[in-house]
Amino acid sequence: MSDTSNFDWYISPADRFSYETQFSKCSNGDDDCEITLPQLDPIFHQSRLQTEDFLQIWQLVDIKYQQSINKSQFIYFMHILTSRRRGRPLPVGLPLNIKEEFLKENQIASSLYIRPSVNVRDVGASANKDINELQMELVQLELDASAAHKESQMASQRLKELCVAKEEIEGMAAYVKSHEQALEVEVDALRKSVDSQSGVASAMDSTRVRDLISKIAMDKQVLELLLAQLKDDQDAANLSLAI
Known part of the structure; x- marks a missing residue:
């Protein structure tokens, strides 16, 4: 994967218009709605990308794990996908300004995906799902678990x-304290010498x-x-572990 700062995030007006047009097709002309991963199945087949790459791009833009993305997220989704099709590595994440843009536009508070309870109708609908769609959902779940494990x-x-660093700094603190005590002794001695002498000395x-x-x-400032x-x-580090 490519470092975020090394990835070219610029989207030309022509490319942006093309991506907006594709979003309108996927959303049936409703630019204010959000689209789900299964709705991108035609784009997946046309891209000829590996399933893992396709889902990693989806994960990059679906920053709140809502299983749906809006128009702005779709534009960056297509931008990253196009870059990947040209042989460039995927970015490791999104720049902060793009994340903030997504969060401002997305007013849904929930950051967790809660699977609805399954009834007889749900089972019947699941039986009719396309195999590719089920495979993509499975791979995405595996990627989520893998990402969480890596972060931990x-x-x-x-x-x-x-x-380890704490032990080193504690050792340094002990050394500085000892050094300060020695200096203070020397200062006291010099002060007494000053009191008993005059002139140049x-x-x-x-x-x-x-x-x-x-x-x-x-020395005290450096230690602090x-x-x-x-x-x-x-x-x-404690915050990362808690998350």
């Missing part, structure tokens, strides 16, 4: 790395004291920044 593995690995010792105090302050960064990383 990545979060666990990140947490392990953070634990006193001025030199005063400069040394100021330098040491500045060094201690810088490292500890704050570690806390942010841990919070992010």
Whole structure:
């Protein structure tokens, strides 16, 4: 797959018009409605893409897992599909501005797909489903499970790395603290020396004291920044695991 920043997201006016026309055909002329994956079966056969590629493109644009996409999502769906047909790798995700555009247009709050209860009529309808449609649904479920498993593995690995980093920073903190204590002892000694001396020697010792105090302050700032960064990383990893 291609990095999001390396993928060409520009859609020419001609391509956009073509995709809008295709959406109108799939939606029977209703540009405000949403279309489902089975409605794209003709496009799937015309694309000659592998089922896995086709469903991965669908997953990229169906960001709320509603099993349906609107006109804007369809346009980007076709843009990615066309790029893939030309041999280019799929992007790993959508840019933030495109995701925000989809979320603003999609007012449905539910982010989970709840399968309706099955009755006798549902069973009869399922029996008449096209085999390709059932296969696509099955592959999509497998992709969803695989993606969730990979995200969990990545979060666990990140947490392990953070634990190692925490130990390193704690060791660094102990070193800095010990170093500060040694510097403070040296500062006290120099202050006493300053009090007992005068002239050039006193001025030199005063400069040394100021330098040491500045060094201690810088060490503390570095340590505080490292500890704050570690806390942010841990919070992010814990959030990933919770999701």
